[in-house]
Amino acid sequence: MDYTATQNDATATYHLRGSFTFEDNPRFRAIIQSIPEQKIKSLVVDLAAVDFMDSAALGMLLLLHDEAKQHNARVTVANPVGQVRKLLEISMLDTYLGIKS
Amino acid sequence: MNVIHFQKRLQDSRILMVDDSEYSVFLVTEILKNGGYTNVAIASSGAAALDSISAQIPDLIIADVLMPEMDGFELCRRIRALPHCADIPIIVETAMHSQEERVNIFRHGATDLMVKPLNPVELLARVRIHLEKKHLMQDLQNYQHRVEGELSDARKMQFALLPDDDALKACRMRYGLKLSQYYDPSEKVGGDFWMLHPLDENRVLMTICDFSGHGVTAAMNCFRLHAVLHQQAAQYETPGTLLSGLNQFLFSLLPVGHYATFCALLIDTNKRRMTYAAAGSPTPMIHRAGNTQVEKLNGRGIPLGITPDATYETRETEFHPGDALFLYSDAITDCHAPGLVALSEEVIAEQLSLHAKKEWNDLFTSLMKMHQPATQQHTDDVTLVLCQWNGISAHGK
Numbered sequence: 113m114d115y116t117a118t119q120n121d122a123t124a125t126y127h128l129r130g131s132f133t134f135e136d137n138p139r140f141r142a143i144i145q146s147i148p149e150q151k152i153k154s155l156v157v158d159l160a161a162v163d164f165m166d167s168a169a170l171g172m173l174l175l176l177h178d179e180a181k182q183h184n185a186r187v188t189v190a191n192p193v194g195q196v197r198k199l200l201e202i203s204m205l206d207t208y209l210g211i212k213s
Numbered sequence: 214m215n216v217i218h219f220q221k222r223l224q225d226s227r228i229l230m231v232d233d234s235e236y237s238v239f240l241v242t243e244i245l246k247n248g249g250y251t252n253v254a255i256a257s258s259g260a261a262a263l264d265s266i267s268a269q270i271p272d273l274i275i276a277d278v279l280m281p282e283m284d285g286f287e288l289c290r291r292i293r294a295l296p297h298c299a300d301i302p303i304i305v306e307t308a309m310h311s312q313e314e315r316v317n318i319f320r321h322g323a324t325d326l327m328v329k330p331l332n333p334v335e336l337l338a339r340v341r342i343h344l345e346k347k348h349l350m351q352d353l354q355n356y357q358h359r360v361e362g363e364l365s366d367a368r369k370m371q372f373a374l375l376p377d378d379d380a381l382k383a384c385r386m387r388y389g390l391k392l393s394q395y396y397d398p399s400e401k402v403g404g405d406f407w408m409l410h411p412l413d414e415n416r417v418l419m420t421i422c423d424f425s426g427h428g429v430t431a432a433m434n435c436f437r438l439h440a441v442l443h444q445q446a447a448q449y450e451t452p453g454t455l456l457s458g459l460n461q462f463l464f465s466l467l468p469v470g471h472y473a474t475f476c477a478l479l480i481d482t483n484k485r486r487m488t489y490a491a492a493g494s495p496t497p498m499i500h501r502a503g504n505t506q507v508e509k510l511n512g513r514g515i516p517l518g519i520t521p522d523a524t525y526e527t528r529e530t531e532f533h534p535g536d537a538l539f540l541y542s543d544a545i546t547d548c549h550a551p552g553l554v555a556l557s558e559e560v561i562a563e564q565l566s567l568h569a570k571k572e573w574n575d576l577f578t579s580l581m582k583m584h585q586p587a588t589q590q591h592t593d594d595v596t597l598v599l600c601q602w603n604g605i606s607a608h609g610k
Contacts, residue, residue, distance in 0.1 A: 131549050134426070164549040166593075167425040171470035174519060178469045195547060195555075203474070203493035204515045 113139065113162070122153035129161040132196075134168035144172075144179050155180050160191035165199055177209055188212055223344050224249040226272035231262040231288065233280045237306075240331065241275060248337040259283025263291060270297055273344055278307040278318065289322040300350065302343035306331065364401035364429075371402050371432055374439050376409045384409060388417050388482050389534075389604055395577040395597040403594030404431025404473075405542050406439055410446045415483035418446060418455075419600065421494065421540045424473045425516075427594050437466065438473065452477040452490035453527035456517065460492070460525070463518030472516040476540065480532055482602070487532040490525045492517045495543045496558055500565045502535025507562035534604025537573065539565055544593035545584045552588040556580065573599060 113136040114129045126143060147155070157173065159165070177187045188210045192200050200206045228245060230253055232238050242253050254271065256262035259280060265271075274292065278285035285305050292298050305323040309315065318326055325339055376384075381392045388411075398405065404424030411417050420442060424431040441462060449455035455477050463473060476494035480487050489497070493516040499508045510530060515523040532538070545556050560583070568576040577597050584595075 133549065164547075166547065166549070167423075167472075167474075167543070171425050171472065174472070175470040199547065202496075202513055204513055205519075208515060208520065 115139075115143075117143075119150075119152070122151075123156060124150055124152045124154075125156040125158060127158045127161065131164040132159075132162050132169040132172075133164070133166045136169065137172065140169075140172045140176075144176050147176075147179050147183055147185065152185055155185055155187045156190050157187065158190045159196050160193065162192070162196050163194065165196045170199065170203065170205065173205070173209060186210070219348070222348060223341065225252055226250065226344050226348075227252045227254065227269065228340070229254045229256060229262060229265055229271040229274045231256045231259065231274065231276040231280070231285075232306075233257050233277070237277060241336070244331070244333045244336055245340070247333070248340065250340065259285075259288040259291070262288060263295075266292065266295060266298065271301065272347055273340060274301055274303045275340075276303060276305050278305055278309065285323075286318065286321045289318070293322040300347070302347055304339055304343065361401075367429075367432065368398070368401045371398065371406075371435065372396070374406050374408075374435065376407070380409055384411065384417060387411065387414070388480070389602060390417065390480065390482075391601045391603060393573075393577070393599045395581070395595065398427070398432075398594045399544070399592055400428045402429060402432035403427050404435060405594040405596040406435050407540065407596055407598050408439065408442055408446070410442070412447055412479070416479060416481045418452070418477060418479045419538075419540070419598070420446065420475070420477045421542075421596065421598065422473050422475045423494070423542050423594070423596070425471050430471075431594075434467070434471070434473070438463070446477075451527040452479055452488055453525045456490045456492055456514070456525035457523075460515075460517045460523050461521060464521045467518040472518040474516045474543070476512060478538065478540075480538075480600075480602070485531060485533050486529060487538070488527050488529050490514065490527050492523075492525060495541055495546055498539045498558075498562060498565060499530065499532070500537045500539070500569050502533060505566050507565050509558060509562070532602065534602055537565070537569065537599060537601040540596075540598040540600075541580075542594060542596040544595045545580060545597075548584075548593060550592040553585055553592070554583060556584055573601060 113132045116127050118125050180187045190212050200211065228250055230238060230241055238255055245253055254265055256265050260283060276285050276288055289303055292303065302324040304325045304327060305318050306327050306329055308329045315326060324343060327336060327339065375394065375396055384390050384392055404427050407421040409417065409419055422438060424434045446455060449458060456475060474493040476489065476491045476497055478487055478489040489510060491512040492514040494512040496512045497510040501508060511528055514525055548555050564580055576599060580597065
């Protein structure tokens, strides 16, 4: 998985690309750990270019959600497609995390 | 590792010195003694060295090249051919300066080479490096061996969590339900399991679980939840209340980011109905008797352990004699590794229809062949369960 980040006022957006799996743990943890310094109110994880996500990646999204909540920031998952969308729907995390298309 | 302890282990190492010259032996043993190495055996010929090695394998060998009868080249070659001697460091001393001869010594199996006259500091440095490497490699191999042994035992314990042949037979006798299973953790142990909970003469509960991640952590979570289910599953009124209870339990137990997908299905042979609740589990499927259509149940639900606020509704469907229920882990539908094929729900449903006509023979084999056409390695744990109701129970209902 690769990503680029953009920031606009109090919203940080992460555009993820490729497959998002267990192996991306260190890289995604860096995003999670950067939340306290960023002083943002809203965090968007754009999954439009993610073609596969496993259960560990879902766990990482939950960690991000938890960390953001502790710093009064909101996480939104944007544009999931295909298998990624299906995974979020079956686990009802589309409602839990908040999804925008 | 304790540094002092390791230092002592190095100095206690057994060193075999092979040289026909008494003066050389004296010189090297004195240098070694000054370096703290006193466990030194002496052999004055290649043959004596081989005898000494067969009596006790040393930790390191220092050998001269020029010796009568058997020279250092031949000795290295013979040592490497002995059992358990492939990795002993052999330092060869030589006065030879030609490149070709030096290269030749390594070809015969020497680990390192020292040019005479010996420099004491250099000799001790080389001895230390090779002994350190030897002991660390040995420790690593011992550790790996021990962990592999423990994981093999853990794997046996994990297979013992699954319903055994007696449990399956009892279910067939009591309810007329014929159950078959396929189970394969991706590593030695895994995060999947399924269970059977006979409730009374007409009702039996089935549960299937998949913890996030795989390997040891997921397996330990399996054991914890299995114990709780074994004790408590029958106490809940409905599958929905069972999932709510388990969710509270796992939420208090699991760190953030860990969770379990889960499905509980209760078959009532008297009412010919099935009630079930799901927490993000792969879509359970029912092949209806005499029908080519496969009914997909609803697997939607927040996985267990994520939020204490999650609620789980109890859903309902019919279950008649001749119907067959198929449960599976997401390993076969959600995979991304080279060599593995993700099976869509449509493909699984097709296979169910096809195998229903063949009295369900080879369903698991066919699915696994489609999922992993070329390899035996998966990256996730695989569980497949088929439950057919032939409609004949002990009560003849």
